[in-house]
Structures are given as C-alpha cells and as structure tokens.
Amino acid sequence: MSESRFRGTERYIVTDDLMMAVNAAVTLGRPLLVKGEPGTGKTQLAEEVASALQRPFLQWHIKSTTKAQQGLYEYDAVSRLRDSQLGDARVHDIGNYIVKGKLWEAFTIDVQPVLLIDEIDKADIEFPNDLLHELDRMEFFCL
Numbered sequence: 001m002s003e004s005r006f007r008g009t010e011r012y013i014v015t016d017d018l019m020m021a022v023n024a025a026v027t028l029g030r031p032l033l034v035k036g037e038p039g040t041g042k043t044q045l046a047e048e049v050a051s052a053l054q055r056p057f058l059q060w061h062i063k064s065t066t067k068a069q070q071g072l073y074e075y076d077a078v079s080r081l082r083d084s085q086l087g088d089a090r091v092h093d094i095g096n097y098i099v100k101g102k103l104w105e106a107f108t109i110d111v112q113p114v115l116l117i118d119e120i121d122k123a124d125i126e127f128p129n130d131l132l133h134e135l136d137r138m139e140f141f142c143l
Contacts, residue, residue: 004053012041012048022049029112031135043116050114058115060102062123068130071103071117072140098142103131107138 006022008014014022022045025032034042043059050057060071080097083090090096106115120128134140 006049006052009048009052012044014045018045026053026112029138043118046114046116053114055111056109056113058102058106058109058113060115060117062117062119062127064122064124066123066127068123068127069101071101071131072134073101073104073142074099103134103140107140 004026006014006019006026008019021032024030026049034045036042046059047057049055075094076097076099080091080094102115102117106113
C-alpha cells in the first residue's frame with residue numbers, strides 16, 4: 001500500500017510549506033503549480049512525489065512551438081490521407097488517426113499520476129489559459 005502523504009525522501013528534503021502544498025494537491029486531486037529558477041529541484045520534486053506515493057510519472061516537455069491542444073490529442077490527417085490513397089481499411093475509423101497527448105494519458109490512467117508540464121513558461125502566453133478549463137474539470141471532449 002502506498003504512503004498517502006508526501007514527507008520528502010532521502011534524496012529530497014521538503015519544507016513544511018511545500019509538503020503541505022503537495023499533500024493538499026494530492027488529497028484534493030488538483031494540479032499544483034511549482035515555480036522557481038532553473039536548477040531549484042522542480043523536476044526532482046515531481047519525480048520524488050511520484051516515487052514516494054507510488055504514482056505513475058508522466059512528463060510533457062514544452063517548447064516554444066507547443067500548442068495546448070497537443071496535450072489533449074492531435075489528429076493525424078496526413079497519415080489518413082496517405083492510407084486513403086493506398087486503400088487501407090483503417091481509414092474508415094478516424095480513431096486510428098487520433099494521437100493521444102499527455103493530458104489524455106493522465107486523465108485516463110487508472111491511478112492518479114504525477115504529470116510534470118515542464119518549461120511551460122517557454123510556450124505562447126495563452127498556453128496556460130488554453131488548458132484551464134480541461135485542468136479544472138480533469139476532462140475534455142474529442143470532437
């Protein structure tokens with residue numbers, strides 16, 4: 001049985017405030033925004049929380065060109081067009097051309113994971129706002 005509270009690990013000593021914030025987020029099943037300068041241990045914190053609480057660890061590395069939609073899913077129209085030209089029967093099921101993003105993976109995994117959205121500050125200024133609705137509800141619709 002996994003420990004239900006994060007208290008730090010041998011490799012990561014946590015302050016009382018950070019421990020309280022992590023445990024509140026875990027208890028409520030809500031996202032936690034951790035902000036800090038490069039090298040201050042944000043990624044290691046996510047890894048250690050996942051390990052200590054025996055949760056899956058997912059990492060979505062953001063680049064300046066990353067769009068929020070990519071975290072949900074992407075439609076691979078090029079592959080579908082190619083398959084239609086080749087007469088592939090897969091073309092009749094659009095689900096064959098939906099590429100699941102990290103948020104889709106996180107929302108559908110059996111055990112609540114730790115999802116690190118790394119370097120989010122490098123994305124377009126609207127990127128975080130574009131995900132607020134989905135993160136608030138912890139769901140989205142694939143139309």
